Amino acid sequence: MICINLGKCLWARCLADIKAQAISNCGDEKLPKRSNSIMEREGIIERIAELGSQQPWNHSIELAEGVVTCNSEQSSQGKNLVKWERMSGFLESFSCKGKRILDIGCNDGFFSLKLAELGANVVAIEASQERFEKAQFVFETRRVSNRVQLLNMNIYDPDVEELGYFDLVLCMGFIHRVPDPFSVLSKLARLSDTLLLEFKAFEEFAYDKPYLMFDGRRSDPYDPFTICYFIPSVRAVVSMLKELGIKYYGIVGNPKSRRVMMLACNKNLPALKSLHTLEEVNLLSLLNTFVRRFARDVFRALRGDFAKN
Numbered sequence: 001m002i003c004i005n006l007g008k009c010l011w012a013r014c015l016a017d018i019k020a021q022a023i024s025n026c027g028d029e030k031l032p033k034r035s036n037s038i039m040e041r042e043g044i045i046e047r048i049a050e051l052g053s054q055q056p057w058n059h060s061i062e063l064a065e066g067v068v069t070c071n072s073e074q075s076s077q078g079k080n081l082v083k084w085e086r087m088s089g090f091l092e093s094f095s096c097k098g099k100r101i102l103d104i105g106c107n108d109g110f111f112s113l114k115l116a117e118l119g120a121n122v123v124a125i126e127a128s129q130e131r132f133e134k135a136q137f138v139f140e141t142r143r144v145s146n147r148v149q150l151l152n153m154n155i156y157d158p159d160v161e162e163l164g165y166f167d168l169v170l171c172m173g174f175i176h177r178v179p180d181p182f183s184v185l186s187k188l189a190r191l192s193d194t195l196l197l198e199f200k201a202f203e204e205f206a207y208d209k210p211y212l213m214f215d216g217r218r219s220d221p222y223d224p225f226t227i228c229y230f231i232p233s234v235r236a237v238v239s240m241l242k243e244l245g246i247k248y249y250g251i252v253g254n255p256k257s258r259r260v261m262m263l264a265c266n267k268n269l270p271a272l273k274s275l276h277t278l279e280e281v282n283l284l285s286l287l288n289t290f291v292r293r294f295a296r297d298v299f300r301a302l303r304g305d306f307a308k309n
């Protein structure tokens with residue numbers, strides 16, 4: 001095995017650490033039961049480690065039985081398995097088979113892979129070279145390359161306009177990663193009349209305030225694609241989309257999540273029936289504010305009484 005003679009080398013230790021992470025039992029339960037040969041399995045583990053040493057994996061994806069790209073804690077709303085769980089109800093009623101879907105900022109490729117496995121024809125765009133290479137490896141290993149056209153492309157590339165029309169644009173964890181959300185949304189609205197957006201929302205599920213808050217943090221100082229520009233409120237996103245002529249909206253999954261998932265479309269799709277309306281979310285938001293204010297006032301009153309005594 002290649003581990004022989006790597007003893008003192010720090011690089012080898014890093015690789016071994018990443019490998020240990022890669023071999024684990026978490027990940028994608030619906031992996032088709034394929035028995036990879038031992039050689040094939042070893043090769044997959046090596047390549048996961050190699051790609052992960054340039055830049056850590058973000059999506060947890062099972063590439064062979066019991067072998068995952070990374071074993072990331074899936075408790076946060078931004079994690080791929082949590083997002084997938086959240087959108088699966090919507091996708092059932094949307095029915096992906098035969099649909100043409102664009103995945104913007106596909107990262108390691110988890111969502112494109114899943115949509116391809118559901119029978120969609122996917123175009124996946126990723127600006128970062130390292131993530132592009134990871135996604136390429138994922139699609140090859142899970143044998144979906146015939147259903148996914150992967151492009152190392154930036155959303156600002158004019159060629160994006162030439163990609164044709166899509167039944168659905170997936171825009172997950174993306175809108176807060178671009179400096180001008182309105183122009184990016186207008187580009188996406190020209191590519192499809194159905195957008196599935198997921199974003200970090202300002203003031204959680206606030207609907208009544210059209211805010212864009214500049215954040216400016218980078219999760220990796222050396223990676224230009226990890227900067228978080230503007231965190232929008234739900235109302236800001238809806239106002240921008242309304243300006244672009246989009247008529248129907250629904251909140252996918254838990255409406256109280258800090259990360260909002262929203263379907264925006266121009267047709268009254270059957271999938272909308274299973275979603276929360278914005279009015280419901282708005283009401284929840286108002287109730288939430290009311291309860292918080294009431295609790296604060298009670299607390300202040302009690303504190304005043306205690307101070308007097």
Ligand SMILES: C[S@@+](CC[C@H](N)C(=O)[O-])C[C@H]1O[C@@H](n2cnc3c(N)ncnc32)[C@H](O)[C@@H]1O
Binds near residue numbers: 080083108125156177
């Ligand atoms: C926060 S990640 C979200 C990834 C994935 N969609 C998800 O929900 O897990 C944003 C992705 O968009 C990519 N990205 C950022 N800016 C981009 C741009 N201008 N054009 C294309 N991709 C970009 C990043 O490299 C990264 O993979």
